[in-house]
Amino acid sequence: xxxxxxxxxxxxxxxxxxxxxxxxxxxxxxxxxxxxxxxxxxxxxxxxxxxxxxxxxxxxxxxxxxxxxxxxxxxxxxxxxxxxxxxxxxxxxxxxxxxxxxxxxxxxxxxxxxxxxxxxxxxxxxxxxxxxxxxxxxxxxxxxxxxxxxxxxxxxxxxxxxxxxxxxxxxxxxxxxxxxxxxxxxxxxxxxxxxxxxxxxxxxxxxxxxxxxxxxxxxxxxxxxxxxxxxxxxxxxxxxxxxxxxxxxxxxxxxxxxxxxxxxxxxxxxxxxxxxxxxxxxxxxxxxxxxxxxxxxxxxxxxxxxxxxxxxxxxxxxxxxx
Amino acid sequence: xxxxxxxxxxxxxxxxxxxxxxxxxxxxxxxxxxxxxxxxxxxxxxxxxxxxxxxxxxxxxxxxxxxxxxxxxxxxxxxxxxxxxxxxxxxxxxxxxxxxxxxxxxxxxxxxxxxxxxxxxxxxxxxxxxxxxxxxxxxxxxxxxxxxxxxxxxxxxxxxxxxxxxxxxxxxxxxxxxxxxxxxxxxxxxxxxxxxxxxxxxxxxxxxxxxxxxxxxxxxxxxxxxxxxxxxxxxxxxxxxxxxxxxxxxxxxxxxxxxxxxxxxxxxxxxxxxxxxxxxxxxxxxxxxxxxxxxxxxxxxxxxxxxxxxxxxxxxxxxxxx
Numbered sequence: 001x002x003x004x005x006x007x008x009x010x011x012x013x014x015x016x017x018x019x020x021x022x023x024x025x026x027x028x029x030x031x032x033x034x035x036x037x038x039x040x041x042x043x044x045x046x047x048x049x050x051x052x053x054x055x056x057x058x059x060x061x062x063x064x065x066x067x068x069x070x071x072x073x074x075x076x077x078x079x080x081x082x083x084x085x086x087x088x089x090x091x092x093x094x095x096x097x098x099x100x101x102x103x104x105x106x107x108x109x110x111x112x113x114x115x116x117x118x119x120x121x122x123x124x125x126x127x128x129x130x131x132x133x134x135x136x137x138x139x140x141x142x143x144x145x146x147x148x149x150x151x152x153x154x155x156x157x158x159x160x161x162x163x164x165x166x167x168x169x170x171x172x173x174x175x176x177x178x179x180x181x182x183x184x185x186x187x188x189x190x191x192x193x194x195x196x197x198x199x200x201x202x203x204x205x206x207x208x209x210x211x212x213x214x215x216x217x218x219x220x221x222x223x224x225x226x227x228x229x230x231x232x233x234x235x236x237x238x239x240x241x242x243x244x245x246x247x248x249x250x251x252x253x254x255x256x257x258x259x260x261x262x263x264x265x266x267x268x269x270x271x272x273x274x275x276x277x278x279x280x281x282x283x284x285x286x287x288x289x290x291x292x293x294x295x296x297x298x299x300x301x302x303x304x305x306x307x308x309x310x311x312x313x314x315x316x317x318x319x320x321x322x
Numbered sequence: 323x324x325x326x327x328x329x330x331x332x333x334x335x336x337x338x339x340x341x342x343x344x345x346x347x348x349x350x351x352x353x354x355x356x357x358x359x360x361x362x363x364x365x366x367x368x369x370x371x372x373x374x375x376x377x378x379x380x381x382x383x384x385x386x387x388x389x390x391x392x393x394x395x396x397x398x399x400x401x402x403x404x405x406x407x408x409x410x411x412x413x414x415x416x417x418x419x420x421x422x423x424x425x426x427x428x429x430x431x432x433x434x435x436x437x438x439x440x441x442x443x444x445x446x447x448x449x450x451x452x453x454x455x456x457x458x459x460x461x462x463x464x465x466x467x468x469x470x471x472x473x474x475x476x477x478x479x480x481x482x483x484x485x486x487x488x489x490x491x492x493x494x495x496x497x498x499x500x501x502x503x504x505x506x507x508x509x510x511x512x513x514x515x516x517x518x519x520x521x522x523x524x525x526x527x528x529x530x531x532x533x534x535x536x537x538x539x540x541x542x543x544x545x546x547x548x549x550x551x552x553x554x555x556x557x558x559x560x561x562x563x564x565x566x567x568x569x570x571x572x573x574x575x576x577x578x579x580x581x582x583x584x585x586x587x588x589x590x591x592x593x594x595x596x597x598x599x600x601x602x603x604x605x606x607x608x609x610x611x612x613x614x615x616x617x618x619x620x621x622x623x624x625x626x627x628x629x630x631x632x633x634x635x636x637x638x639x640x641x642x643x644x
Contacts, residue, residue, distance in 0.1 A: 048611065065403070075592070089421050098411065226527075248596055269592070270593055275593075
């Protein structure tokens with residue numbers, strides 16, 4: 001079975017069949033449909049090796065997998081990875097995994113991977129201030145996109161991110177609408193792009209009179225932080241939290257004090273679903289699909305000459321705790 | 323920097339350096355140490371492409387990633403994947419992901435992947451009765467191991483599995499020791515290897531007088547199943563569940579009825595940790611490392627001529643609910 005067979009059946013040229021497979025956007029919808037029907041009728045399976053020879057590409061992209069974490073927030077990047085593998089599969093790409101311990105190790109791993117495998121591109125996650133990875137790849141003309149904006153740096157590459165500030169702003173507005181006025185924030189130490197954005201959204205929606213507490217991202221320090229806030233003279237009646245882990249700690253603290261306190265988490269993890277925690281949900285599958293879309297544009301030479309940036313709005317999932 | 327430089331520094335032959343990198347077991351510990359020190363001092367990075375040319379191998383293994391699920395039990399295979407990527411990295415391999423919708427689609431994907439990429443081996447998960455994937459790979463001499471035994475079929479390939487029955491037996495014995503006598507089981511419909519094994523462990527530890535209920539794996543059907551068991555004339559005072567999702571449903575049902583009922587889940591997910599659910603924990607990182615170890619043996623030609631089977635014991639994590 002070859003592309004020629006499909007072309008004959010669909011009554012189009014071989015180039016058109018190739019376009020439908022590799023750059024469907026350039027083919028008219030009606031023609032595309034006819035070619036896809038022919039592909040289906042004939043049971044044609046795109047031969048990757050043959051395609052690679054034609055296009056000079058491996059259709060292999062690499063992404064880092066994080067060490068297994070406590071399981072509450074660690075699931076966020078797992079969900080992104082599921083979405084990326086799905087989107088890559090639909091676009092005819094495969095995903096290769098690697099692990100790395102810090103930026104320097106990750107850059108050394110790029111070097112090793114690029115020497116060893118015929119990789120097309122990288123998807124970078126967990127961007128942060130002073131991130132050296134993107135300039136390393138850019139200097140070597142290696143195509144990549146990042147899930148996460150280049151914090152504190154200009155947009156010199158394409159990226160997809162979630163509007164974290166919009167998420168906590170929506171959470172805070174939900175609490176204001178329910179009549180809360182003293183709304184606290186339980187967040188991470190300053191300096192992390194994501195954490196600062198989540199704090200900023202709360203601050204923007206509430207104004208300058210809220211109290212906040214900085215904690216490392218665990219249930220225990222969430223509980224300790226919430227205890228400290230709730231024991232203040234004018235304690236908050238509601239808490240917006242930078243993660244579901246912190247929110248879970250806040251719920252424990254409120255229960256321990258016998259206090260009614262509305263709590264909203266962030267990430268809409270399985271734990272939030274299980275315990276009825278109101279939480280901000282990130283559109284991770286969409287973020288992954290957009291990353292893949294930007295990469296495909298880059299690899300097909302269809303990308304505009306300036307970087308594309310995609311900021312996706314999160315949504316508030318209202319359950320029992322607020 | 324080449325292998326020759328390392329060999330000169332360590333005062334050994336090039337072959338010995340190559341052995342330390344590719345088949346360390348065949349080198350004496352003392353020599354191995356000296357070569358490793360030389361590698362470290364010289365900052366030598368094994369060049370994968372060069373190694374591939376020497377060994378004729380890509381050092382690339384493929385594993386399926388499941389569609390994202392409800393997040394409670396879906397995390398089990400994610401944890402296995404993290405462990406596999408870690409173990410593969412240590413052994414000098416990389417992991418490639420693919421998705422598949424059913425056995426036939428997975429087999430078609432093997433065909434495509436083997437045509438397109440120079441893959442060394444597959445790791446198969448979610449083995450089941452009448453699984454056609456293993457014989458397809460075996461017929462084509464493609465190296466593979468399975469995480470999960472060949473249910474209802476002879477051991478014709480190497481596998482690693484968790485002793486599911488031992489897990490529910492331990493849970494049941496824990497409840498018996500606490501004085502419970504009427505211990506119910508909330509499990510999946512008969513026919514799934516894993517589900518049947520979990521039921522069997524409970525049955526073995528308790529004897530023939532327990533009541534059980536079959537439910538699909540969700541919080542809602544767990545709650546419905548538990549309600550039905552708890553409304554019986556002589557209701558159980560404790561429930562062993564085939565998953566944390568079912569256990570969460572059981573807890574909801576007991577609360578709804580205002581009934582005290584001990585509950586034990588399976589998988590020790592983040593949800594179990596968050597709500598204090600006693601649960602059976604699978605040694606997933608170890609299972610992944612053992613899979614990688616068996617594969618490395620196969621690929622290095624060090625495997626015995628008969629299949630190796632590894633059955634790992636799970637452990638009970640006791641929290642508040644039992």
